[in-house]
Amino acid sequence: MKREELIKKWLDHNLNTEELKAFKQLEDYNDLIKMDTALKSFKAPEFAIDTSYKTLKQHLKPKPTKTKQWLKPLLRIAAILAIGFSIYYYTSTLDTEVGTLIAQQSTIELPDNSIVDLNANSTITFNKSHWSNNREVKLQGEAFFKVAKGQKFDVITSEGVVSVLGTQFNVKQRKSYFEVTCYEGLVGVTHKDKTVKLKPGDTFQIIDGKLLTTEIENTTQPQWLQGESSFNSIPLKHVIAEFENQYKQKIITENIDTSRLFTGSFTHNNLDLALKSVTIPLNLSYSKSEKSILLKRE
Incomplete structure (x- = not known):
């Protein structure tokens, strides 16, 4: 039997009488016996995990720096101010949008008590926070305005801008259709860098890209309100x-x-x-x- 097989069976305590005799005849028999005796008497040192971790933690824990302790409250204050400023900026720049569906009308009161009657399938957009310095609305569709007196009041559409101080007028901006009618006061209509002044009863029309002239209105408000x-x-x-x-x-x-x-x-x-x-x-x-x-x- 080969030497390696004898040693393996010896380690497994599986040698028979003849194999044991052969094992004792090996040249390194005495060395193997000494090694086996040493391994049996060997005992690993005890290792306390908790104690070792506490010792190691003391070396790893950074020492507090006294000069930086005052930064903590300042950083908290700065974070609160940043969040507050962000909320204020967001809410102050947020626009208000009011729209109507098909076959629906709505009345809106603006921050200066101006009144807007919104016709069907129309939308106006304005900013409440900036209103005192900028009386401006964006219109898609048709609306009748009763503007309170004050600073300039602008109605912005994709076809032109309507500017007044305090008056009543109707603006209609649909696809290829732009019409402004003045019912009270004086209305300025700016279209393609040209401004036209409308007096009560005057109407400005751009239909299919053509400027049209119309008869003077004798009513005090548009008929769609009725x-x-x-x-x-x-x-x-x-x-x-x-x-x-x-x-x-x-x-x-x-x-x-x-x-x-x-x-x-x-x-x-x-x-x-x-x-x-x-x-x-x-x-x-x-x-x-x-x-x-x-x-x-x-």
């Missing part, structure tokens, strides 16, 4: 667009020239009557489905 949309020689496509703002119906046209001019009005609270008010003068007919209306020639 539940009726009125038009004076306005292309039919803009009448249809306004119809869709007042009724939750999609208008589909069939073989109709939507550039035809329409003069008249339609009510906001009776669908069939409104349809007849538009279709009869233009010799059109209509048919209704659940969510849409088809307009066609008779």
Whole structure:
């Protein structure tokens, strides 16, 4: 039997009589016996984990620096001030936005007690915190303004800026449609770097990119505030667009020239009557489905 096998079996205490005799004949037999005796008498030193950790921790723990203790309260104060300033800045620059849905109107009171009547499917945006120094609103859609007297008041639209001091006026800004009508005071309309002054009854119109002149208004407020949309020689496509703002119906046209001019009005609270008010003068007919209306020639 090989030497390695004898030693392995000896370590496992698995030698028979003949194998034991062979093991004793090995040249390093005495050395193996001495090594075995030494290993049996060897005892590892006791190791106390908790005690050793406490000793090590004393060497690792940084010593407090007296010169930096005064920084802690200052850093806390600085953090509180930074958070407070951030909250103030955020809330003071936050705009207020008010919008209406289709077939909905709303009245808004501005910080200076100016009143805005918002027509259907329209939105205004303004900043309450900066209002005393900057009377400014952004408009998408149509609104009637009763402006309290004071500093300049601006209505900003994608088509132009309307500026007043204290007056009553109506602004309508829809797709390819911009109209400003003055009902009281004096209104300045700036469009493409040109300013026009409007007196009571004057109307400024840009429709499909063309500047139009209209007759003087004799009313004290727009008719839509009374539940009726009125038009004076306005292309039919803009009448249809306004119809869709007042009724939750999609208008589909069939073989109709939507550039035809329409003069008249339609009510906001009776669908069939409104349809007849538009279709009869233009010799059109209509048919209704659940969510849409088809307009066609008779």
